[in-house]
């Protein structure tokens with residue numbers, strides 16, 4: 001199918017939608033209705049759109065034929081028109097035809113499908129690799145060639161979600177740290193998960209792959225044009241499944257390299273201070289930020305938790321009991337619960353800070369201070 | 380009549396009954412109740428999705444609603460409803476005095492209310508009910524509170540009920556047919572149920588195994604599905620869908636049977652291609668066991684697996700198409716009238732075909748990478764399960780209720796229910812195709828702004844659909860209580876043994892077997 005027929009088909013769908021919209025719900029007919037895939041920006045996504053349009057066309061034609069035959073029969077062969085019932089109830093020729101013809105149509109559909117599938121599977125010749133890890137409820141990106149890694153989580157303010165503020169243009173589809181990728185390069189993704197199953201999906205790239213703990217799935221992309229492409233976690237992964245979007249920023253290779261070196265510097269800066277002794281107030285201030293990013297989703301912004309599901313932080317036995325137990329659960333997690341091991345996610349300073357914050361904020365007041373060196377000793 | 384025929388009244392009649400008609404009635408009212416319970420949950424889901432932002436419920440509760448809605452509808456509403464129909468109709472259609480194993484029959488039913496209570500109670504446990512989707516994928520299901528254990532136990536009991544019910548159905552059909560009722564003379568509804576019962580026997584124990592392994596992973600330190608302990612989370616999906624795919628045919632084959640009874644009656648013309656219908660049903664049943672991994676294209680299977688499951692799944696379109704063409708040929712050059720059951724059958728066939736072709740689209744592995752886990756899938760399976768199974772059940776209720784109660788339902792009310800259901804259903808689910816194509820994932824309590832309009836259509840449709848079912852409840856109660864007296868044959872074009880007994884069917888029928896020519 002050529003690109004122009006693709007567009008005209010899309011146009012037909014869009015007009016059809018507008019007519020339907022105008023018929024059913026006057027007043028919102030002017031609203032934007034997306035009726036088909038988002039605009040592809042990779043060759044694969046383009047192939048998928050073509051394949052989808054082709055099979056949509058085939059099944060639409062089949063359904064129109066079925067509808068016309070049924071409707072004709074309903075109209076003409078009714079008792080109220082005095083139509084007498086025929087008595088036939090078998091016809092081997094017909095049975096053979098409507099077994100063989102659909103089979104041939106299926107074969108015709110299977111050929112381009114197989115070709116596309118084989119193409120998608122071919123990760124050979126990739127020029128760089130990014131490891132994608134799903135966490136409840138954020139993504140981690142490790143650039144294996146550039147030695148850069150960071151977490152990426154929802155940046156839509158809670159007030160917008162709770163209808164206390166106007167929703168922004170990219171509501172629920174915006175993150176603090178997008179995954180930045182160079183255009184025109186074949187990029188291999190290694191997809192896995194830390195806790196439960198997630199799925200990394202960016203429609204415009206035509207990439208969707210499950211992120212499964214214990215598995216490393218491979219998939220690739222090659223982005224044709226610079227831009228910002230948004231997607232979401234596609235596999236139910238618990239409470240905030242709907243709140244772990246993906247934002248891809250595709251840039252030129254030069255920009256990408258510059259970005260990567262800046263990221264590296266940032267990572268070094270974040271490590272700074274691991275050796276020194278921190279004051280309590282500095283730790284609490286830093287810990288409050290870490291808490292907001294890593295803990296608040298379950299334990300609540302004010303430490304109240306969700307009764308029966310996620311324990312409260314305020315007055316908790318862990319956060320007010322022995323420091324060693326607190327360190328242990330934060331660093332190593334608790335098996336069989338959503339509490340994951342944070343020792344791989346946070347650096348020494350952040351771990352020390354967040355534990356200090358939990359013991360001295362959120363209504364707790366133990367006075368304990370945990371230093372980065374104590375965390376380091378437990379690694 | 381002997382003393383054996385005297386039966387208790389009041390509560391003990393229903394508790395101790397071994398009569399297939401009583402048990403059929405119990406099944407049907409139970410499933411209707413669950414239909415309303417599951418429907419209420421759907422209303423909560425659609426109300427929350429009316430606009431972006433969180434308005435009504437918390438995300439964790441939203442996840443419980445989608446999960447329990449599905450479990451209640453599949454295991455509490457649709458499956459028991461078809462078993463209820465089987466109880467009422469199979470003996471009447473094959474000329475048997477009752478089911479083969481009447482006491483087992485009583486127990487099969489009375490397991491259900493306990494299972495349903497456990498399932499609904501799970502919502503009130505600390506931590507709430509199951510929130511990991513009806514597919515119960517670990518490791519997420521290992522995380523939940525004790526509501527998950529309630530669910531596992533409920534699934535076990537529901538499964539036990541289904542297995543016992545299927546054994547009874549197979550025994551009845553194979554042993555209790557009236558003289559002259561050879562296998563190839565059985566009404567199609569009997570055939571589809573016979574095949575469904577074998578599907579149940581083969582698949583439910585697999586589900587029971589899967590949830591038992593979940594239970595031991597949760598509490599007894601096994602690591603069947605825990606990668607860190609040497610287990611495999613994907614193995615659960617293989618096991619679950621080995622049950623799950625036959626399950627979707629368990630939900631829809633008896634519906635095919637219903638369509639095959641209703642359409643010839645109102646077309647006043649014999650079913651076209653009886654033999655090919657039987658073979659198509661058997662072929663679908665066989666294929667349903669070798670297509671399971673088409674639910675898992677994105678888990679990262681080897682290429683050979685992706686291709687095998689794509690081709691085998693596409694093949695299902697062939698026997699399914701044969702069925703649809705046969706129904707169309709049955710209507711062709713008939714002398715049709717359009718009473719409520721016929722409206723449901725025609726709409727059911729056509730809308731199921733819509734779900735069928737979207738199923739074909741989903742079978743195409745590469746395209747599925749874009750469709751998988753989006754609202755396109757939600758739209759697809761509601762077109763198959765609602766339009767296939769539920770519309771068939773509605774049609775069946777209108778078709779046979781004169782035989783059950785001796786009263787005709789009110790035709791105007793029946794048609795009103797039909798059209799409201801049509802408008803509500805299509806308005807709810809058709810726009811969801813577009814939502815999915817445009818990129819809206821399923822199972823999310825809140826969504827990006829570009830999905831607002833179609834979600835609002837969908838919510839409006841859902842409220843219409845929900846309200847229409849209250850009308851159905853009213854129609855059913857009204858028909859049970861009274862109405863125009865039904866004749867024995869009820870429908871002008873009706874054929875089959877069930878139409879030879881009086882309306883309402885007496886408590887005991889075919890005590891002396893009829894002779895089938």
Ligand SMILES: [Cu+2]
Nearest residue numbers: 198199233237
């Ligand atoms: Cu996720």
